[in-house]
Amino acid sequence: MKTLLCLITFAALSAWHVGAEQENVPSGNPGNACPIKMKNGGKCDEDGNCPYQITLPPMTLQLPKQWQLLEKTLKEVQSLKEIVNNLKKSCQDCKLQADENTEKENTEVTDGGQANQMQDLQSKMKKMSISLKNARTQINNLQDQMEKMSMNNVDDYIDRKIANLSSTLDNVNKCSDNCQAKEGITDIQIFFKDCSDYYKMGKRLSGIYQVMPDPRNKTFEVFCDMESMGGGWTVVQSRKDGRISFNRTWDEYKNGFGNLSGEFWLGNDRLHLLSKSSNMILRIELEDFKGIKEYATYDQFYVANEYLKYKLSVNGYSGTAGDALHFSKQYNHDQKFFTTPDKDNDRYPSGNCGAYYSSGWWFDACMSANLNGKYYEKEYKGVRNGIFWGTWQGVSDENLNSFRQAFKAVRMMIRPKDFSS
Structure with a gap:
């Protein structure tokens, strides 16, 4: 009965730790534990697969080397699981990147429209700048002409206009439409300016x-x-x-x-x-x-x-x-x-x-x-x-x-x- 219990214990241990290369003592009371020993039981083949020996007093069992394959398979499964997880994460990153690229493309389209508007505005500003420059040149030319004219000339021009209007009004007041100058009379006057x-x-x-x-x-x-x-x-x-x-x-x-x-x-x-x-x-x-x-x-x-x-x-x-x-x-x-x-x-x-x-x-x-x-x-x-x-x-x-x-x-x-x- 004791031997059967140890075998059950061994089976449980083997499921959790296949391929152990040292002694394993189950948890519990040391005095009641069965002395199970597990070690390599023969030559390993070219692939590195080795048989195991398990000693259960008072018997020893020889296990085939396929037991180690189970351990390697479990490890490969774990590795595949990690690879699958990495692939899933990569796919998620790809989706995020794709969404980002799509948004960027939309933005680029919008920015392209804005760029065209900016080019139009720059073109209009350039035309306005040229027009203002031409206007400024004309203004400077007028200022140069005005500076060349003395204040006397400006005043004289204004005074001539005023005098012409006054003279016209005087002629209207003094003469009728049939008014004629007297002939044979010449007035000689000498004017003193100052x-x-x-x-x-x-x-x-x-x-x-x-x-x-x-x-x-x-x-x-x-x-x-x-x-x-x-x-x-x-x-x-x-x-x-x-x-x-x-x-x-x-x-x-x-x-x-x-x-x-x-x-x-x-x-x-x-x-x-x-x-x-x-x-x-x-x-x-x-x-x-x-x-x-x-x-x-x-x-x-x-x-x-x-x-x-x-x-x-x-x-x-x-x-x-x-x-x-x-x-x-x-x-x-x-x-x-x-x-x-x-x-x-x-x-x-x-x-x-x-x-x-x-x-x-x-x-x-x-x-x-x-x-x-x-x-x-x-x-x-x-x-x-x-x-x-x-x-x-x-x-x-x-x-x-x-x-x-x-x-x-x-x-x-x-x-x-x-x-x-």
């Missing part, structure tokens, strides 16, 4: 004269200085006693105000006509209450018409008073528009320089010179709203609490640059 023409004709006395800078406009009166600095000067501004207020409107500065024998502003329209008729130089004369006299001369002086806001062009300084009209980048009166208390054309963003300083002038933001400021008979404090020339000696040291420089007399005069006495 005071220098009177000087050339032998006039040497300073005083009031009639001038006509443009034959298409009416004559007007000016004060001529025929004695100072070679004579022939047309005075366009004069300050000497403070009897005339220079806190005036745009229209008053346009048409002029004051007394030609005393204090006056000749008028911006007349300044334009005079400076357009010839290349003018400007001479400014100043005198303070200490009797100090200085002057500033500019080789170029031009005032544009009202359409261009009486823009000032002034350059070529020489003299003793200093170049206050080109004081700094912030305070530069050249190429500035005319501003009055009721018409703000200055560069000051927070207010009207004309209203603040109570005068009309070619303000910047706001000023380094203002010859139309309030007339003070002595030094004053507070806002610098008096006659001002920023390069006058001692002016730069002034502050809000100190006394301001006052001027006794100021004159602005113009004369053709080619004048010779």
Whole structure:
């Protein structure tokens, strides 16, 4: 009975561990276990298959070598199972890769459409760029042409158009359809453009004269200085006693105000006509209450018409008073528009320089010179709203609490640059 039990135990062990090459002792009580021995029982064949011997006291059994084949078969089955599992995994990877490729192909198709759209857009952008480049070239050419034209030519063109319209209206008003010129009557008139023409004709006395800078406009009166600095000067501004207020409107500065024998502003329209008729130089004369006299001369002086806001062009300084009209980048009166208390054309963003300083002038933001400021008979404090020339000696040291420089007399005069006495 004991032997039968050992055989059963051996059969069970053989199913789980076929081909063992050492002794196997079943689990359980060592005292009751049967001493089973299992070992190689003979020569192995060329394929490495060996017979086994199992010793079951008191017997020994010789097992055929096919028992080892069972073990090898089990191992091969296990190996095949692993191969099958690997193939399944590979197939899954293949499917995932295929899905990914399909999605990629769809994406490539979509991207291809977008690429075509991008090419179209790039083509359109290129055409637009060429068009803009051509337009820019045309604009640059126009700018070059405009730069070659002087401001005088532009103003002259505008003035000619205005004069032609005025002349047409005058003819309509004066003549009927059957109006005919009188025959046999010839009027010879000599026009004097400015005071220098009177000087050339032998006039040497300073005083009031009639001038006509443009034959298409009416004559007007000016004060001529025929004695100072070679004579022939047309005075366009004069300050000497403070009897005339220079806190005036745009229209008053346009048409002029004051007394030609005393204090006056000749008028911006007349300044334009005079400076357009010839290349003018400007001479400014100043005198303070200490009797100090200085002057500033500019080789170029031009005032544009009202359409261009009486823009000032002034350059070529020489003299003793200093170049206050080109004081700094912030305070530069050249190429500035005319501003009055009721018409703000200055560069000051927070207010009207004309209203603040109570005068009309070619303000910047706001000023380094203002010859139309309030007339003070002595030094004053507070806002610098008096006659001002920023390069006058001692002016730069002034502050809000100190006394301001006052001027006794100021004159602005113009004369053709080619004048010779």
